[in-house]
Structure formats: structure tokens, C-alpha cells
Amino acid sequence: MAHALRGKIQVPGDKSISHRGIMLGAIAEGKTELYGFLDGADCRSSIACFRQMGIEILQERDHATICGRGLHGLSQPRETLDVGNSGTTARLISGILAGQRFFSSLTGDASIRRRPMDRIMNPLNTMGARIRSRNGNGCAPLDIAPAVLRGIDYLSPVASAQIKSSVLLAGLYAKGKTSLTEPAKSRDHSERMLRAFGADLTQDGLTVTISPDPTLVGQKIQVPGDISSAAYWIAAASISPGSEIIIENVNVNPTRDGILRVAKAMGADIERLNPRIVSREPVADLLVRSASLRGTRIDGSIIPTLIDEIPVIALMAACAEGETIIADARELRVKESDRIESIVTNLSAMGVSVTGTEDGMIIRGGPSLKGAEIATRHDHRIAMTFSIASLVADGPVLLDDPSCVRISYPDFYRSLRFLLS
Numbered sequence: 001m002a003h004a005l006r007g008k009i010q011v012p013g014d015k016s017i018s019h020r021g022i023m024l025g026a027i028a029e030g031k032t033e034l035y036g037f038l039d040g041a042d043c044r045s046s047i048a049c050f051r052q053m054g055i056e057i058l059q060e061r062d063h064a065t066i067c068g069r070g071l072h073g074l075s076q077p078r079e080t081l082d083v084g085n086s087g088t089t090a091r092l093i094s095g096i097l098a099g100q101r102f103f104s105s106l107t108g109d110a111s112i113r114r115r116p117m118d119r120i121m122n123p124l125n126t127m128g129a130r131i132r133s134r135n136g137n138g139c140a141p142l143d144i145a146p147a148v149l150r151g152i153d154y155l156s157p158v159a160s161a162q163i164k165s166s167v168l169l170a171g172l173y174a175k176g177k178t179s180l181t182e183p184a185k186s187r188d189h190s191e192r193m194l195r196a197f198g199a200d201l202t203q204d205g206l207t208v209t210i211s212p213d214p215t216l217v218g219q220k221i222q223v224p225g226d227i228s229s230a231a232y233w234i235a236a237a238s239i240s241p242g243s244e245i246i247i248e249n250v251n252v253n254p255t256r257d258g259i260l261r262v263a264k265a266m267g268a269d270i271e272r273l274n275p276r277i278v279s280r281e282p283v284a285d286l287l288v289r290s291a292s293l294r295g296t297r298i299d300g301s302i303i304p305t306l307i308d309e310i311p312v313i314a315l316m317a318a319c320a321e322g323e324t325i326i327a328d329a330r331e332l333r334v335k336e337s338d339r340i341e342s343i344v345t346n347l348s349a350m351g352v353s354v355t356g357t358e359d360g361m362i363i364r365g366g367p368s369l370k371g372a373e374i375a376t377r378h379d380h381r382i383a384m385t386f387s388i389a390s391l392v393a394d395g396p397v398l399l400d401d402p403s404c405v406r407i408s409y410p411d412f413y414r415s416l417r418f419l420l421s
């Protein structure tokens with residue numbers, strides 16, 4: 001039984017930009033105001049960590065005020081910092097902690113303690129940092145000893161904004177310039193925001209260079225809606241016949257808009273309305289109508305621009321005619337869950353013909369999805385993807401942990417009910 005979606009909604013603030021606003025606000029001079037802040041569990045973890053380092057942060061719903069204390073204004077946390085489920089908090093904050101004059105430790109939930117941190121420890125320790133994985137397995141808990149950093153030229157093996165941002169943040173505390181070259185362009189919110197706060201940062205193709213010791217000045221930032229949250233409604237409206245929705249105020253930064261390009265290649269009916277620039281980020285309203293989709297191939301340099309949307313793109317592929325091949329997406333293996341495994345297991349449970357590969361999957365679209373029990377692996381993006389799948393399933397879809405949507409989209413089910421009403 002398909003359900004049409006109708007209406008106009010706003011999605012919560014961008015998660016990546018919200019984290020960065022807290023972090024740069026904390027190490028800037030003076031007050032930073034974030035409007036449209038994402039009040040989700042991950043960004044709350046970032047707030048809690050900086051509060052533990054003496055930064056006053058007032059946050060109510062989607063408004064946060066950070067009373068920055070300058071580049072050297074953090075104080076030693078008394079307890080281990082807890083990043084919860086947030087990889088962005090863990091990796092970016094490590095870049096800041098690497099250059100402090102105090103000792104700190106950091107840990108997180110079971111998922112975080114399985115995710116690779118050597119990818120940031122390697123470049124940071126090359127800069128002179130003294131970060132150690134306590135269990136020697138390249139994962140959190142991390143112990144970070146005081147260190148004097150020097151700038152390096154780092155060739156990152158992975159197109160990861162978290163690695164890039166971690167190294168750039170450490171570069172603020174280093175002697176000499178720090179540059180990083182990535183194999184494909186990952187999201188550039190750190191670069192845009194560092195410049196807005198007053199950092200000296202230059203860009204040359206896939207290389208970013210930052211100068212140390214700037215005076216960062218607190219900013220007023222309007223956080224745009226998160227395209228990764230909008231993705232669920234883009235998919236839902238596309239696959240549910242008779243749908244027509246508008247998603248207002250969505251960040252369409254070209255390093256994030258891969259889902260729009262892929263959806264279009266699949267035959268989706270999406271219009272970008274009212275394009276504008278808000279706090280240095282491109283924003284638009286998205287008009288989405290249902291459409292018949294066809295399979296496509298997704299690989300190469302587009303992958304980093306849609307990495308978090310692959311679960312819901314896989315669902316669109318399951319509802320499309322023909323085959324979809326996703327490759328070069330090995331990074332999915334080290335997200336909140338092994339998302340290749342999570343997607344393949346759950347789509348298979350719904351009767352979809354799907355084969356996992358080392359770095360992606362092959363999905364053969366079919367006429368209908370069966371009801372199934374979904375193993376979310378406590379992964380918010382898997383929970384939201386399969387909640388959307390329930391709209392086109394011919395039986396009940398039961399999630400083992402729907403509450404994990406609180407990580408990035410606490411109002412997800414309320415918005416779903418609204419669009420269906």
C-alpha cells in the first residue's frame with residue numbers, strides 16, 4: 001500500500017555545520033550565535049565536550065550561543081570527554097586537543113569505539129601530536145598528551161572531511177603552514193566557516209592550506225537545513241505515487257548535493273527553487289514530485305558528495321526499474337554501522353535482490369517490497385531509510401530501534417506523520 005506525501009516542511013539544521021559552529025565558536029574570541037542549530041544527540045555531544053573544557057554554551061532548541069575564549073582559552077577537562085555516537089565530534093575535536101597544553105582523554109559509545117581513529121592519529125602524530133589509542137587498536141578511547149605541533153603537507157588516502165577538518169584544526173596550533181590534499185573533494189564546510197571566522201586558508205584544486213595562530217572572531221551563523229535529512233523526503237516523495245512536497249531551506253553545497261544529481265539521473269522530478277547564499281553556503285527550496293525511477297551507476301568522485309545518503313539511495317534503487325551499481329564506497333564499512341552490510345541485510349529481508357560487494361552493492365529494482373523486521377544496528381540513517389521503505393511495503397515493517405533517529409533528526413517521525421496527513 002503506497003502513501004502519498006504532501007505539504008511543505010523544513011528539515012533540521014545541517015549536522016556538519018552545527019558541529020563546526022560549536023567548535024569554531026569555542027576557540028574564537030567573543031560570542032558566536034547559531035540559528036537553525038541541529039538539536040540532535042550528536043551535536044549535543046559536541047556541546048558537552050566544550051562545556052567540559054570551560055566554554056559557556058547556551059542552547060535551547062535550534063538556537064545556540066557560544067561564549068568563545070580564543071584559540072588558547074580551553075581548560076583541561078576533569079573527566080574523559082564523551083563523544084557519544086558522533087564520529088565528527090571525535091575526529092574534529094582531536095585536531096583541537098592535539099595542540100593543547102593539557103592532557104585529555106576521549107571516548108564514546110560502542111559504535112565509536114569500533115570506528116577507525118588511526119586515520120586522524122597518523123597525520124596528527126606526524127605533526128608532533130601525542131595521541132594514543134588506549135587499547136592499541138587504532139580506536140577510542142584516545143589519550144592525548146600535550147604537544148608542540150609543526151605544519152605538514154599531508155596526502156590523505158581517503159576523501160574524508162573529518163580527516164581534512166581534524167588536520168586543519170590542528171594546523172591552527174602548529175608552527176608553519178599545514179596543507180592537506182585529498183583524493184576527491186569532500187564536504188568543505190570547515191573551509192568556508194574557518195574563513196568566515198578569520199582564518200587564513202587557501203585552496204588549490206584538492207589541496208587546502210591553513211596558516212597558524214589566527215585571531216578567530218565569533219560569528220552569527222544561520223545554519224541551513226541538512227540535505228542528509230532532506231534525503232529521506234526526497235526519496236519518500238519520489239517513490240510514493242501521487243506525492244508533491246516542498247522542502248524549504250536545504251543546503252545544496254556542491255560537495256553535498258550528489259543525491260540531487262543521482263536522483264535526477266534516476267528520473268526523479270526535483271526542482272531547485274529560490275537559490276540563495278546563506279552564511280556562505282548555497283541554499284535552495286526543493287520541490288519533489290513522485291516519478292518512475294530507473295537504475296543507474298554511482299561511483300568515483302560523486303561518492304563523497306552523497307556518502308551519508310547511500311542507504312536511502314539504495315532504497316530508491318530498490319524501487320527503480322533495472323539495476324543500480326554502487327562502487328568506490330568502501331567508507332560505508334566504517335560508518336555508524338557497516339552500512340553495506342546493514343543495507344544488504346535489510347533490503348534482502350524485504351525481498352529485494354541485492355548483492356553486497358567489497359566497496360558497494362548491486363541492486364536489482366523490483367515491483368514491490370515485503371514487510372520485514374529491520375535490524376537498525378542502532379544506526380540513525382538505517383532507521384530512517386527503512387521507515388521510508390515502509391511507505392511502499394506490502395506488509396508491516398518493524399524496526400528494532402526507531403529511537404536512534406534522535407542522533408540527527410529527533411522530529412523525523414513527527415515530520416513523516418505531517419507529510420502523510
Ligand code: S3P
Nearest residue numbers: 016088159160161162163307308
Ligand atoms: C562528516 C563527514 C563525513 C560524513 C559524516 C559527517 C563531517 O564523514 O559521513 O556523517 O561532518 O565532516 P567522513 O569525513 O569520514 O567521510
